[in-house]
Amino acid sequence: AQRVTQPEKLLSVFKGAPVELKCNYSYSGSPELFWYVQYSRQRLQLLLRHISRESIKGFTADLNKGETSFHLKKPFAQEEDSAMYYCALSGPLVQGAQKLVFGQGTRLTINP
Amino acid sequence: DAGVTQSPTHLIKTRGQQVTLRCSPKSGHDTVSWYQQALGQGPQFIFQYYEEEERQRGNFPDRFSGHQFPNYSSELNVNALLLGDSALYLCASSSGLSGRADNEQFFGPGTRLTVL
Numbered sequence: 001a002q003r004v005t006q007p008e009k010l011l012s013v014f015k016g017a018p019v020e021l022k023c024n025y026s027y028s029g030s031p032e033l034f035w036y037v038q039y040s041r042q043r044l045q046l047l048l049r050h051i052s053r054e055s056i057k058g059f060t061a062d063l064n065k066g067e068t069s070f071h072l073k074k075p076f077a078q079e080e081d082s083a084m085y086y087c088a089l090s091g092p093l094v095q096g097a098q099k100l101v102f103g104q105g106t107r108l109t110i111n112p
Numbered sequence: 113d114a115g116v117t118q119s120p121t122h123l124i125k126t127r128g129q130q131v132t133l134r135c136s137p138k139s140g141h142d143t144v145s146w147y148q149q150a151l152g153q154g155p156q157f158i159f160q161y162y163e164e165e166e167r168q169r170g171n172f173p174d175r176f177s178g179h180q181f182p183n184y185s186s187e188l189n190v191n192a193l194l195l196g197d198s199a200l201y202l203c204a205s206s207s208g209l210s211g212r213a214d215n216e217q218f219f220g221p222g223t224r225l226t227v228l
Contacts, residue, residue: 004154043219043222044155044202044219045218049216086154088154098168099145099160099170100145100157100204100217102147102155103154104153105153
């Protein structure tokens with residue numbers, strides 16, 4: 001079964017400090033991993049995906065298949081990074097359709 | 113483009129009633145997925161519609177059903193409501209048959225359903 005685990009429900013760091021949000025997954029096959037973010041009073045939106053290997057708003061995430069992890073990192077946190085972050089996995093292709101399997105989310109608070 | 117829109121914003125029902133939630137996809141999108149997000153949890157996949165057919169379904173009972181119209185909009189119906197159905201229901205749209213990394217899913221603001 002596919003499963004995404006985010007071990008921290010809450011994470012609080014000071015502005016300018018490094019941030020790491022942890023994500024571990026369980027999946028048989030080659031997964032597609034994503035990070036979604038939800039800012040206050042906004043809708044859920046894609047932050048980045050491992051296949052793009054890009055940095056968005058200073059965030060990066062590397063897929064580690066050996067450790068089945070996809071941790072989200074940023075070297076210097078900013079106050080506007082405060083939000084709810086969800087790690088998600090794209091499930092197997094069934095009849096041409098894929099579903100997203102989400103973790104429980106981590107609420108990140110950046111303190112001034 | 114308003115993006116994905118959902119109606120209503122909030123809804124209060126009592127146990128045993130039936131409810132219909134609506135979703136209009138982002139312009140140019142033809143695939144609609146529905147998710148249930150209970151308080152403090154991540155979204156959980158209910159089902160996905162493409163070409164007016166249910167293509168994949170999550171672990172939800174038959175009380176949850178859906179429909180997709182020729183204009184790609186979609187409805188989620190829940191019968192015999194239970195207290196546990198109280199949640200935020202999210203609609204997401206994408207282009208093409210799959211939700212692969214190259215077919216990003218765009219989410220709506222959600223419908224907050226409360227079952228009393």
